[in-house]
Amino acid sequence: MRLVVERLELDDGDAWTATPARTSLGAHEIDLSVADGWGDDGVPGVGPGAAETWSWSVARSAPGVGAVRAVRVVFRVLDARGPIRMLRHGYQSWSPSDVAVFGVDRDPSLAPGSVELIRAINQADQRIVTHADELRSEWVTVLVDDDGQPIVVGFDGGDRHDGTLRLRTGPSGVELCAEAFLGDAVLGSGERRTLHAVTVATGAPVDELLAAWAAMVGRRAGARVDAGHQVGWCSWYHYFHGVTRADIDTNLALSDEWPFDVFQVDDGFQSAIGDWLTVSERFGGDLPSMAVAIAARGRRPGLWLAPFLAAPDSRVATEHPEWLARGVDGEPLVNMFNPPWEGGRGGSMYGLDTTRDDVREHLRALAATLVDMGFEYLKLDFTFSPSFDGVWSDASFTPAQRVRAGFDAIRAGVGDDVFLLGCGVPLSNSVGVVDANRIGTDVAPAWSLGPVESLLAGYAGTKPATRHAWSATAIRSFLHRRVWVNDPDCVMLRTSETELTPEAARTWARAVGVSGGMVIVSDDLALLDDEARSVLDEAIALSQAADRAARVGDVATCPDLLDGPEPRRLRSVAGDLVVETGDGRSTFRTAG
Numbered sequence: 001m002r003l004v005v006e007r008l009e010l011d012d013g014d015a016w017t018a019t020p021a022r023t024s025l026g027a028h029e030i031d032l033s034v035a036d037g038w039g040d041d042g043v044p045g046v047g048p049g050a051a052e053t054w055s056w057s058v059a060r061s062a063p064g065v066g067a068v069r070a071v072r073v074v075f076r077v078l079d080a081r082g083p084i085r086m087l088r089h090g091y092q093s094w095s096p097s098d099v100a101v102f103g104v105d106r107d108p109s110l111a112p113g114s115v116e117l118i119r120a121i122n123q124a125d126q127r128i129v130t131h132a133d134e135l136r137s138e139w140v141t142v143l144v145d146d147d148g149q150p151i152v153v154g155f156d157g158g159d160r161h162d163g164t165l166r167l168r169t170g171p172s173g174v175e176l177c178a179e180a181f182l183g184d185a186v187l188g189s190g191e192r193r194t195l196h197a198v199t200v201a202t203g204a205p206v207d208e209l210l211a212a213w214a215a216m217v218g219r220r221a222g223a224r225v226d227a228g229h230q231v232g233w234c235s236w237y238h239y240f241h242g243v244t245r246a247d248i249d250t251n252l253a254l255s256d257e258w259p260f261d262v263f264q265v266d267d268g269f270q271s272a273i274g275d276w277l278t279v280s281e282r283f284g285g286d287l288p289s290m291a292v293a294i295a296a297r298g299r300r301p302g303l304w305l306a307p308f309l310a311a312p313d314s315r316v317a318t319e320h321p322e323w324l325a326r327g328v329d330g331e332p333l334v335n336m337f338n339p340p341w342e343g344g345r346g347g348s349m350y351g352l353d354t355t356r357d358d359v360r361e362h363l364r365a366l367a368a369t370l371v372d373m374g375f376e377y378l379k380l381d382f383t384f385s386p387s388f389d390g391v392w393s394d395a396s397f398t399p400a401q402r403v404r405a406g407f408d409a410i411r412a413g414v415g416d417d418v419f420l421l422g423c424g425v426p427l428s429n430s431v432g433v434v435d436a437n438r439i440g441t442d443v444a445p446a447w448s449l450g451p452v453e454s455l456l457a458g459y460a461g462t463k464p465a466t467r468h469a470w471s472a473t474a475i476r477s478f479l480h481r482r483v484w485v486n487d488p489d490c491v492m493l494r495t496s497e498t499e500l501t502p503e504a505a506r507t508w509a510r511a512v513g514v515s516g517g518m519v520i521v522s523d524d525l526a527l528l529d530d531e532a533r534s535v536l537d538e539a540i541a542l543s544q545a546a547d548r549a550a551r552v553g554d555v556a557t558c559p560d561l562l563d564g565p566e567p568r569r570l571r572s573v574a575g576d577l578v579v580e581t582g583d584g585r586s587t588f589r590t591a592g
């Protein structure tokens with residue numbers, strides 16, 4: 001199988017225009033050039049296999065301003081033998097990744113009843129795909145056929161715009177579109193935007209190709225990959241929204257014998273989504289005294305927030321309606337629906353307009369205040385919010401730039417030393433600003449998925465299930481310490497108040513360990529016995545060993561990545577884990 005560039009396409013929001021001539025497209029022109037090697041600073045011969053990198057830019061050549069929805073370089077897929085399999089890499093932390101079969105599997109947006117809100121949360125482009133056989137991957141993909149020679153195609157960054165790979169049958173056969181998604185960003189007359197280069201690489205095993213791609217992306221973005229190994233406690237997966245200050249104090253008091261570095265309070269403390277400096281009456285206490293209490297116990301105080309969301313009845317939304325992103329109807333955009341948050345509209349949440357200077361100043365000051373209170377670790381959640389289609393104050397921003405601007409404002413507020421963990425984050429947008437990212441769906445006190453609400457039609461894989469978290473941990477293992485520190489999500493240790501079998505809980509803890517990622521406990525410590533402690537101690541030892549190797553380039557791999565829809569294996573210097581995905585049992589061999 002091979003890829004040959006055939007044409008360029010541009011969507012100005014109304015229509016697609018195409019050219020084989022590689023230059024002018026109506027009001028715009030695209031400049032495309034190719035060089036051998038990885039990345040547009042690539043050196044031929046360096047890196048595994050054979051790589052070529054397509055560098056490109058788009059300019060508005062006509063007078064006046066105009067929107068650009070997307071720009072594509074379209075490759076013809078030639079000489080494929082047998083069905084083409086495609087790695088579908090998910091858009092944000094919780095968006096599933098899998099291996100789909102072209103011509104058989106369908107894009108989730110085509111599921112009957114798929115909901116635009118859920119599509120906007122889980123894809124760069126929230127519209128339904130236009131081709132019945134289309135498969136999409138975000139940021140990077142792998143194609144493989146019966147010849148077994150994988151081809152990796154990836155964008156060399158994601159902070160200027162998203163990148164979507166679309167495999168489909170076009171006018172002249174099967175094609176792969178590498179799409180720079182600008183999301184209707186407005187270009188001025190004569191303005192040129194340099195796009196993220198597209199690297200196509202083959203001729204080496206898939207783990208080597210993905211490793212080289214991730215390393216190249218991390219290098220180019222100045223990835224923050226030097227944070228220490230993380231072990232901690234998080235309130236979410238036992239207490240959920242019901243957490244109280246008393247629960248925090250109780251667990252702190254029990255924590256002396258536990259090896260936690262960070263102690264992170266999750267969702268449930270805040271007086272409203274958007275009002276992060278005040279706690280609810282139900283939670284009790286106040287933030288500064290909580291940070292002091294955590295630090296007094298020798299832990300780094302950590303706090304969850306969803307910085308770009310605002311409940312309709314929050315102070316931030318009612319005092320600053322001008323800060324809210326809007327739809328074309330002039331009403332505030334709804335960027336999340338989560339009934340437990342209530343908020344005046346039954347759980348519908350608004351989004352802050354991160355293209356506004358005053359909103360970014362608010363985010364900067366908020367983050368700085370939390371640090372002044374004593375927090376050293378922030379989990380920034382639901383951060384996909386600024387990516388939605390809508391009316392944004394500064395229309396020149398791409399969705400990726402809106403997300404990034406929010407993160408950059410927070411980084412400016414916290415300084416260089418505070419640990420930022422992205423969650424629900426459009427992954428490609430955040431390299432170089434976060435220290436770590438959640439790289440999978442939430443775990444749950446159950447292995448497999450329960451019943452799925454119709455809201456999630458097509459997107460059931462985004463729903464919490466430990467099995468989903470396992471799959472993401474294996475598939476995205478290659479990102480660890482190359483673009484950030486991977487957070488696979490919390491280990492699940494308790495044996496009461498859970499549907500996870502002890503075998504499945506141990507499998508998951510070992511997966512976290514073998515991955516080398518963060519090891520965070522999320523149980524009421526009073527429920528944990530010696531057996532739970534030994535599961536944790538093993539996970540920490542494995543993870544420390546795997547992470548030490550990852551820091552010098554020996555990162556965990558998924559040996560059966562391309563063998564089926566869902567991986568079963570994860571391997572690193574810490575050991576080799578083989579998982580029965582149906583029920584979460586596993587076999588494990590340590591490396592030594």
Ligand code: 9PG
Pocket residue numbers: 094236266267304337338381423424442
């Ligand atoms: C707090 C949690 C935890 C968790 C995060 C995130 O309704 N939803 O679709 C939905 C999706 C994810 C989610 C919660 C709700 O989990 O991943 O660790 O911090 O938020 O609310």
